[in-house]
Amino acid sequence: MTATITRLEPPRALQWVATIPFSWVFKICHTFELHSIDNDRTQFINYEQLSSFLVPFVISADAQQGYEAMNNALAERAEQRFGAVSESDT
Numbered sequence: 659m660t661a662t663i664t665r666l667e668p669p670r671a672l673q674w675v676a677t678i679p680f681s682w683v684f685k686i687c688h689t690f691e692l693h694s695i696d697n698d699r700t701q702f703i704n705y706e707q708l709s710s711f712l713v714p715f716v717i718s719a720d721a722q723q724g725y726e727a728m729n730n731a732l733a734e735r736a737e738q739r740f741g742a743v744s745e746s747d748t
Contacts, residue, residue: 684710704729
């Protein structure tokens with residue numbers, strides 16, 4: 659797999675594109691974005707775009723659960739460190 663950073667806007671965004679081995683075979687674009695809601699809150703957006711006829715064979719059905727688990731763990735860690743409250747708590 660070859661990955662290339664295609665967008666870097668510290669501290670607001672990071673995006674990379676990965677291909678296996680060529681973009682016409684399998685291409686994945688992963689993006690992390692941070693959006694300020696107010697002085698005390700930040701919205702984290704994590705999304706991925708997949709393009710390939712191989713997607714059903716390469717990406718497992720539970721991949722979405724893995725992304726959600728990572729997002730929840732990140733939110734929990736940030737809340738513990740900075741004392742923030744998640745949207746689910748409000």
